Amino acid sequence: MKILNLPPIINTGFGSQEMNDYIAKYLLPDTEMDTWHLDYGPSSIEGEFDEALAAANVALKCVEAENAGYDAVFVNCFGDPGVRAAREAVNIPVFGGFEPIAYYALGTADKISVVTVLPEVVPMIEGEIARYGLEKRFTKVRHVNIPVLDLEELDILIKAVTEESKKAIREDGAGTIVLGCTAMAGVKEEVEKALNAEGYRVPVIESGQAALVMLETFVRMNLYHSRITYMPPREKVRNLWQTENKDNTAV
Amino acid sequence: MKILNLPPIINTGFGSQEMNDYIAKYLLPDTEMDTWHLDYGPSSIEGEFDEALAAANVALKCVEAENAGYDAVFVNCFGDPGVRAAREAVNIPVFGGFEPIAYYALGTADKISVVTVLPEVVPMIEGEIARYGLEKRFTKVRHVNIPVLDLEELDILIKAVTEESKKAIREDGAGTIVLGCTAMAGVKEEVEKALNAEGYRVPVIESGQAALVMLETFVRMNLYHSRITYMPPREKVRNLWQTENKDNTAV
Amino acid sequence: MKILNLPPIINTGFGSQEMNDYIAKYLLPDTEMDTWHLDYGPSSIEGEFDEALAAANVALKCVEAENAGYDAVFVNCFGDPGVRAAREAVNIPVFGGFEPIAYYALGTADKISVVTVLPEVVPMIEGEIARYGLEKRFTKVRHVNIPVLDLEELDILIKAVTEESKKAIREDGAGTIVLGCTAMAGVKEEVEKALNAEGYRVPVIESGQAALVMLETFVRMNLYHSRITYMPPREKVRNLWQTENKDNTAV
Amino acid sequence: MKILNLPPIINTGFGSQEMNDYIAKYLLPDTEMDTWHLDYGPSSIEGEFDEALAAANVALKCVEAENAGYDAVFVNCFGDPGVRAAREAVNIPVFGGFEPIAYYALGTADKISVVTVLPEVVPMIEGEIARYGLEKRFTKVRHVNIPVLDLEELDILIKAVTEESKKAIREDGAGTIVLGCTAMAGVKEEVEKALNAEGYRVPVIESGQAALVMLETFVRMNLYHSRITYMPPREKVRNLWQTENKDNTAV
Amino acid sequence: MKILNLPPIINTGFGSQEMNDYIAKYLLPDTEMDTWHLDYGPSSIEGEFDEALAAANVALKCVEAENAGYDAVFVNCFGDPGVRAAREAVNIPVFGGFEPIAYYALGTADKISVVTVLPEVVPMIEGEIARYGLEKRFTKVRHVNIPVLDLEELDILIKAVTEESKKAIREDGAGTIVLGCTAMAGVKEEVEKALNAEGYRVPVIESGQAALVMLETFVRMNLYHSRITYMPPREKVRNLWQTENKDNTAV
Amino acid sequence: MKILNLPPIINTGFGSQEMNDYIAKYLLPDTEMDTWHLDYGPSSIEGEFDEALAAANVALKCVEAENAGYDAVFVNCFGDPGVRAAREAVNIPVFGGFEPIAYYALGTADKISVVTVLPEVVPMIEGEIARYGLEKRFTKVRHVNIPVLDLEELDILIKAVTEESKKAIREDGAGTIVLGCTAMAGVKEEVEKALNAEGYRVPVIESGQAALVMLETFVRMNLYHSRITYMPPREKVRNLWQTENKDNTAV
Known part of the structure; x- marks a missing residue:
């Protein structure tokens, strides 16, 4: 099983291998965890403004993760930016903290x-x-x-x-x-x-430990998010975007 | 007084002058309403995936609107994508539908x-x-x-x-x-x-009528969103972005 | 538009022109506000006993106000003595504080x-x-x-x-x-x-400011109290009364 | 023990000895029940307008009943017009239906x-x-x-x-x-x-049966309404009144 | 009328005639109260473990009480061990504290x-x-x-x-x-x-006083527990038991 | 890890190896599950009477299970007879269905x-x-x-x-x-x-599947029931008992 650890922030060096090992500590031996970051968004989530900046990229990264073969995604934040959005868009379990x-x-x-x-x-x-x-x-x-x-x-x-x-x-x-x-x-x-x-x-x-084990359990037990609560997005025109400044300007 | 009407969608021709006149019908004579669209996001909001795609640009447009001298912003959608985020970032009233x-x-x-x-x-x-x-x-x-x-x-x-x-x-x-x-x-x-x-x-x-009159009332009565509930975002590194395709590719 | 300001108390000199101007301060220029008092009832509302003494006269004054052409009534008290009663009896908006x-x-x-x-x-x-x-x-x-x-x-x-x-x-x-x-x-x-x-x-x-603007808004927007919640009183025998002592005996 | 049965309506002949006997059927042999009517108010309670017309007289009748030596009052209506008001004003138990x-x-x-x-x-x-x-x-x-x-x-x-x-x-x-x-x-x-x-x-x-037995129980067990919830009315100017027409004009 | 006072504990001398008289003080003269104890169970209820030890014997004692002609049972404890169980099994009112x-x-x-x-x-x-x-x-x-x-x-x-x-x-x-x-x-x-x-x-x-008067009232007024909420137990194999040690070993 | 499967019923042949395998299907390879039955109690749980008959023996069996080295107990019933009682008495996780x-x-x-x-x-x-x-x-x-x-x-x-x-x-x-x-x-x-x-x-x-995996997770993650909610039973006299009829008389 492969779980994606997705902190809903851009990579500014926060988060260490140690911390990743810590949260992954209760995963089963055959569960792999990779970590991705956002391409754009805030460097930490400390309010709903930061959540809003992160939400779209979180949802799109979850789509990307599903396409890349991940079995589940942990949106690594106690808020849950983009989590419900992602559940509409993918068929794998997604949990925030x-x-x-x-x-x-x-x-x-x-x-x-x-x-x-x-x-x-x-x-x-x-x-x-x-x-x-x-x-x-x-x-x-x-x-x-x-x-x-x-x-x-x-x-x-x-x-x-x-x-x-x-x-x-x-x-x-x-x-x-x-x-x-x-x-x-x-x-x-x-x-x-x-x-x-x-x-x-x-x-x-x-x-983090709780979320990763919950996701692992969902995968093991074939649990999934109901399509009554999370209906798939209809096809329509949606405008994507790309990062403006890769040099992490403060806002 | 100037109120911004901000449908949290990109402009694909939906929404007419007639509809704008209809929702603005109870505004006072000296209240002006302008309409902006998002630069990126969905062409309509029909679920939380669409909301997530819209939220960041909504919040940033509200900042832009405040800077441009608007007194209030109506995020023209019954969901409220980006509304709470925007309230953290600006000092003017913001309401969704x-x-x-x-x-x-x-x-x-x-x-x-x-x-x-x-x-x-x-x-x-x-x-x-x-x-x-x-x-x-x-x-x-x-x-x-x-x-x-x-x-x-x-x-x-x-x-x-x-x-x-x-x-x-x-x-x-x-x-x-x-x-x-x-x-x-x-x-x-x-x-x-x-x-x-x-x-x-x-x-x-x-x-729409309800929201615009509520905003007008907030401005007239100097009502505002509490800074206990909506604390201003701390300064930090946040990565912005720009639209990838202006040609409205379907997703 | 004419709004009636109706403190649910008898007139013992409490309430000044200054206070009336204060609460009316956010009304539109073409909104007039008159003030009536009760013919009988308490001289202030400080509990549910006082509310009960006021309720009937409040409801009847609202009927009188509607007949006199008022567009809305503010029952000027944070409790709402007689407010729901009045809504059954009249077709204009009535709010307490x-x-x-x-x-x-x-x-x-x-x-x-x-x-x-x-x-x-x-x-x-x-x-x-x-x-x-x-x-x-x-x-x-x-x-x-x-x-x-x-x-x-x-x-x-x-x-x-x-x-x-x-x-x-x-x-x-x-x-x-x-x-x-x-x-x-x-x-x-x-x-x-x-x-x-x-x-x-x-x-x-x-x-007071909030109530008067809310009433003004209800009138401007043709909002009204639902007849599912507030059904009109059936015709039946009801006994009216008159004040016993106009000299404000303490009770 | 003496309990007052107080239908919150004027006497237009509604209510029979039979009905009074029916509701009193579970009272103890030494519990007496008398029935009073209002001097003014509606002839039945079918909404909050009727309740408002009754409330003041209900509260004052409860004061009168306490002075006349009654141990408890049943405001004989499933709504409870004037009940909370009366509890502030008297020291005996008062219940509606x-x-x-x-x-x-x-x-x-x-x-x-x-x-x-x-x-x-x-x-x-x-x-x-x-x-x-x-x-x-x-x-x-x-x-x-x-x-x-x-x-x-x-x-x-x-x-x-x-x-x-x-x-x-x-x-x-x-x-x-x-x-x-x-x-x-x-x-x-x-x-x-x-x-x-x-x-x-x-x-x-x-x-009716439930209320009368509850009141009897309150008296037998010395239960009473808390003075934290029902504080006594302060002394102040309150204007009383008298019935205008004893001939039961329809309103 | 005969009410059973059933402390859901074994008899270790706790509870005095004085206490029984105290709780029975508001009962009517022709209401008799007897006291039984459990054959097995705890010597006091101080948590849900004690409740669980008591529950079965409480329910069976209620059946026994009904068979012995009691009109109601007071499970004399502020918790209510076995109370809902007993209501399923008998046709008389049962209340805990x-x-x-x-x-x-x-x-x-x-x-x-x-x-x-x-x-x-x-x-x-x-x-x-x-x-x-x-x-x-x-x-x-x-x-x-x-x-x-x-x-x-x-x-x-x-x-x-x-x-x-x-x-x-x-x-x-x-x-x-x-x-x-x-x-x-x-x-x-x-x-x-x-x-x-x-x-x-x-x-x-x-x-205790409240419970006994409530039970007396239920009997006087023919009130009972609804068979929608408390359906009678179906007939089936159930294994009974007997006390292992009558010498009150501490557990 | 060893989990005890404890249907809160006596053994009358209900429950098959197949059913046990079914509920254990998501357990990890090194998790063992044994099944015990009650010594006394009902043959199925179909109401709160049955629950009361089962509760004491469930709690005591959980103590026995902890002493026997089990890491967790599943009280195999959608009701949760004795579950909260057991949590007070033992230090291992206990869940009902x-x-x-x-x-x-x-x-x-x-x-x-x-x-x-x-x-x-x-x-x-x-x-x-x-x-x-x-x-x-x-x-x-x-x-x-x-x-x-x-x-x-x-x-x-x-x-x-x-x-x-x-x-x-x-x-x-x-x-x-x-x-x-x-x-x-x-x-x-x-x-x-x-x-x-x-x-x-x-x-x-x-x-059953959900409960067993939840218990396994609690053991793996060292999660336990709070001693604020589930305080250990004080030492006191408690009377135990033994089954009266081993021949499963119907009640």
Whole structure:
């Protein structure tokens, strides 16, 4: 089985082999994972503007991936830019970061708390919770106020996520913590350990690992997205485009 | 006041001066409306794939419109591709077709029914109802199964919309009918008359008219989108692009 | 166009020309606004007992207003005593203070917070939110604990509303503040400015202004209340009454 | 114990000793029930206009009843005109027809269906279901399209209610039928028998009986309405009134 | 009338005649109450494991009770182990502690707060609130962190419950307090008095008293559980069992 | 990895090696599945009475399984008797049939329909949907009215399930069909094929396969049930029992 890992961002060096290995860690030995980037779009997703810039290229890359023989695509972002669009266009499973982690988390606790990076993605994530009708199982979304591209300082991140997780448990009644950004990969074990040390035996779940295993499962079990919800796009005139500046001008 | 009418589609000749006049009919005399099209994107919105192709250019056109001195932008589509993205990027009000008609309709009846064009946009519209937390006031979305680009045969459309509206009233308890596609402009009066003739004194509301007046009101009253919900995009590397083929290749 | 401003209270001198000008400030030049009072009822609305005393006279005054040629009636109170009753009895639009401000606020933010005057009106307002099915978009109602008839000390009011608004933003996640009493007219600008000064770019909306513009829009666009939701009263014996004491005895 | 039966209507001869005996049938031997009527108001409640005409007098009659030594008041109507107002004003329990029957019905089945008289009261009843947050347990409200003052032809009524009840069971999944008008007293046993005859062992509940026993229980158990939800009215100027025409002019 | 009081626990001496008299205090003079215990099961219910151990014997004891001529059974626990099972198997009313107190509480306030014993029963009680579709009327469940079998130190319990009740009122907006464990019998009056002393006129309701009166009412009014919701068990092979050790081994 | 398959029924010969192979078909080669039965309980689960008879033994068997070295337990029933109880008592993942299929189905379509066996299990399944807060994603539960122990006539079953599935798609808007009884194993492929033949490209999911793969995933990813939701049972006196009649007397 071949799964495409597709961060919905252009390649500016963010994301390491280490991180890819980390999220792929629960895949079966015969599952291969490749990574592609977008040709155009933002260098990180920190709001719905970034999502909009990414969505079209995500959908088209999914078509390309299906044609290239991939069995599934992981749109590697806790938001899900272009995910529903891609499901209309292809016949292979496509997941962003939110849905798989949410569905696994539902099996672990009555109330789930998302701890994410920045205040600006809170409405985006609460929007996903509403869009997928899961408000009754999720508490309010919390954030640590650290931008995505600064997430690599793990010690600070671990401490901040642990603090917000404790508030989620004590004040919001959360039973499971969901890491609300795919770029938070790598802190799950440490946060879980820190919570355990304070007497909270609470699962902490990482969205990349969850998504890749969910996709692998969909392929193994021949599960697919319903064509009642995701009808194929009609043929019509659609105007494509190409990147204007390959030199990554800041906008 | 200058409002930009922005159908989130490329210009393939769809949309007439007549239709523009129709939706602008309730604007105040000193409100001007211009119409722009996308440089790239689909030729109509009939699902979330089309929305994804349109979203980025919609958001960027809104930035351009604000810079050009427009006071507000109507993303002329019952879906709202790029609308939330645009609100992050600009300081002027931006509405798609769904929200304004929904908010006016809430003032007219306890239960509202959307009658739209095609089955493939039903999940998109039910998604907007869920995203905006309005499930308790809306009945299930109904459709007449006519593609957007065939909507210009008004007689057939009027008859089909009237039939679905009667079912919405009788079977779903709807008190108000909302026309669920901005391209359905022009049938409101006839449908309302037909329903009246059968004893149903039920408002039928058209989304373009509703959106333009809502935007005009926002400008007049200095209402704006909250920066808690729509935080401005951080500066970062974002890759732009340009249209690949100006000759409207079918995809 | 002629709109009737109908505070659902007897005239004891509360309400000034200044306040009327304030709420009418966004009306079009050719829209006239007159003000009537009730013949009997309470001198302010601070709970459901007061609403019940007002409701009948509100409904009958709306009938009188329609007969006198008014195009719309604003029942000038954040509760909506007699509003649904009046809609059954007349063919012109009738709004209280809650619905219009709620519907405009829905277009500004994902989560909206009402800040009102007294604890005793909180169940009344939370009841309106429930009755109109908007719980998912509104946070809990907050109050400043100042009686309606003491609202004219603006400095104290502005400070108290600003404090509660900050709590609504920080603790409840509110993105927009709605002033939950029509007698709070006049503080909107100051509260908004104070919130801005603390870095919150959050709309503050005033219900009288919102209601009058909503009514004006309904008239301009020929929008009306559905006769499925508001069926006309059947003819039957109904006993009317007259005021017992014109000298405003305290009850 | 003395309970006041207060139909929120003026006395035009509707309501018989038989009907009063019927609803009082489950009261304890030492519970007395008296009946009062309004001095002004409608001759029946068939919509929110009628409710508004009744509300003030209902609230004031409850004050009068408390002063006269009554232990509880039943506002004898499936709508609840003036009920919440009265609870603010008195210290004795006050119930309309909806709440008690709803709360008993909740103990009998997962899904409950109200079958009422006329289409115009459907929004009023669905409004109560929403106001009291019980949407998840109630199916859509059904009606037999018979005006209140014609309800005395029992055979027709029984047959019509049975038919709608069967639809509620088969199409809406209802497990219990609630008679949605206090003037439907007297058909409960026959409808239940008819449903049994078709194999449906489904409770049919009558609102007058339910309300009177609920009130009796509240008095016996010293239960009362919370002063957090129902704060006492502040002292202020309130204008009372007297009936204009005792000769029951039609309006 | 004969009601069976059935604590879903084995008899280890917990529960006194005093407590039984306390919960029976509002029963009518001609209502008899007997108490049975389980033959096997836990010695107290403090989670869903205990519920599962009790459920079968509860259901079978209800069958036995019906055969022995009881008119109703109170499964004396705020959880409701075996209650729905028993309703399928018998034709008499069966209630646990949660439903009756909830339904009476609904008539007292807009928002209700359960204060219970231990954190481990919070998910069980929040599960009942969800199962019975009452989330909109209940605030989060609070607890005093005292095990059931230590509840007999009333002073500590009263103080702790009063403190949590005040938080429920101030922070969660509760208008009525529900004692969330049938073993909390006996503190209701003192907690209510303590809340009154701080200016909160808020009902405090005890679940045993509520349940017994609800059952008595069901019998008096011939109310019963719908056979649409609770269909009788089909005949089939079912394996019964007997207690293994009568000497109450700890598990 | 070793997973225990635990049908919550006594062994009366129902369930074949073929059916076990069918549900285990997506397990990894190195995952072993054993099957145990209850020592006491019902011979099938067709309502909440049967669930109550099974619950205690299910929970105790899970303890036994954990002690015997199993890594996970599948309580092989679409209801989930004893599942939450078991999670309190053990440290390994335990799932019934409902949750895993629900969580996978959420990833396939916006609206999901359960098609089950008998009317008496409908309230049990709708109860699970409510308990797990998933009402917004599930349509009403449909059934084919065939008892569990007659399910082995596959042709009749396939036809009946296909018919109900088509109604779920057409009338309720379902996008995915969930087989609502673990004993329906074996018809998934045929129903899916029949729906495809009518133009519905709609996933049909089987609960045993879903549950076993979900458990395997939990073990592989070290996911577990939160100890906030499922606190371990306190030590206390609990009375065990033994089967009374090993000869399977009908009850």
